Amino acid sequence: MLVDSHCHLDFPDFADDLDGIVARAHAAGVGRMVSISTRVRRHDALLAIAERYDSVVCSVGTHPHHSGEERDVTLDDLLVRAAHPKVVAIGEAGLDYFYDYGPRDAQAASFRIHVEAARRTGLPLVVHTREADADMQAILEEEAGRGPFTAVLHCYTGGRELAFRAVELGHYVSFTGIVTFKKSEDLRALAASLPADRILVETDAPYLAPGKYRGKRNEPAYVVETAKVLAETRGVTPEAFAAQTTENFFRLFAKTPRPAGVGT
Template sequence: MLVDSHCHLDFPDFDEERDEIVARADDAGVKIMVTISTRIRQFDRIRAIAERYDNVYCSVGTHPHNAGEEPDIDVEEIIRLAAHPKVVAIGEAGLDYFYDKSPRDLQAAGFRRHIAAARETGLPLVIHSRDADADMAAILEDEMGKGAFPAILHCFSSGRDLALKGIELGLHVSFSGILTFKKSTELREIASELPRDRLLVETDAPYLAPQPWRGKRNEPAYVAHTNQVLADCHGVSAEEMASRTTANFFRLFPKVPLQEVE
């Protein structure tokens, strides 16, 4: 089986055929999906989707793009919402200096609140980092010094130094369809260096469809193609990598019941 550890099933791209999207994922062997929150003020919509499908779970958090919209959300509110049985992660939160849609100080402050919530709940923090490697590494090192917390660098497309710093600090690293792009040679080299017990796969659907669907709408069923390329990076079979990334997922996301594996 495979797990899509990061998708956005609440996005309007899926409104017309969400049932079919979930069914196609299941048919492709993707037995679990985590639909990721980007705005806590819209959490009810995310939660409703997770409640509707047995094999869909969710997170709660504010994307760095939206940090400026939700500066008033405190750690206690995140923790309260995370108590729902279908909430299995905190985030996504982090730093995005590519688009800079929110002031950087608000991104950092929001990120640290999400870290505190992950530390308190024990749920993994889903980290978004783009063009912010140095500041991301500095915040992670500082916060780990205050107390460990589980986390994953999602949709990894940053530099080698951040990947290795993440591994050093105990984080996991997740790869998306970007890994399959022809020009992603350096990213594949980074992926090949990372320990297999820290790797996950995702789609980030509806974005970043892997080859051969690049440029089209992504969906969870396509995570198999990223898994195949990650397997190639490590010189193992797709089946072995699927087994490894799925085991890693359950270890990092302990709130997801193991009995879901069939």
């Protein structure tokens, strides 16, 4: 079994094909999908999708792109929504200096609120970080001093220093189809060097389809292709890699129900 630890099933790209998306994921051996929140103000629609399918769970949070629009989202807003049985994570939140769609002060303020929500709930924080390694590392280190929380750096494309510092702080690193691209040698080398118990796989669907499907709409079933490349990169069998990353997922996203017969 594999898990797609990060996708966006509430995006318009999937509106007319949700049953097919979930069915193809199951047929490919993907037993759980986490549909990630990008706007708290639109969380009800996301939650409805998670409630519709046994194999789908979700998060709650504000993407840094929308941090300026959701400055009024409070810690209590996150805590109340996080109490729902289908909400298994906080985020995605973080820093994006590549696009800078959200004002940087709003991104940082929102991110810290999400860290506190993760700390209060015990749910993992889904971290978006792009072209912001130094500031992200500084915030993670500072917040670690205020009390424990767990996190995953999703769709990782940053540097080695941030990745290994995150692992030292107790966090995880997740890879998308980007790791399958021909020019991603450095990213594959990083993925090969990280501890086996700190790696996750994801699609970030509908974006970033792996090489075999590049240019097409991504979907959770395609996480299999990313896992194959990562298994080869790390010198293990696809079956062993699937078992390891699935166990990693359930250790981190502990609120997610395990399918019968999977792990403990």
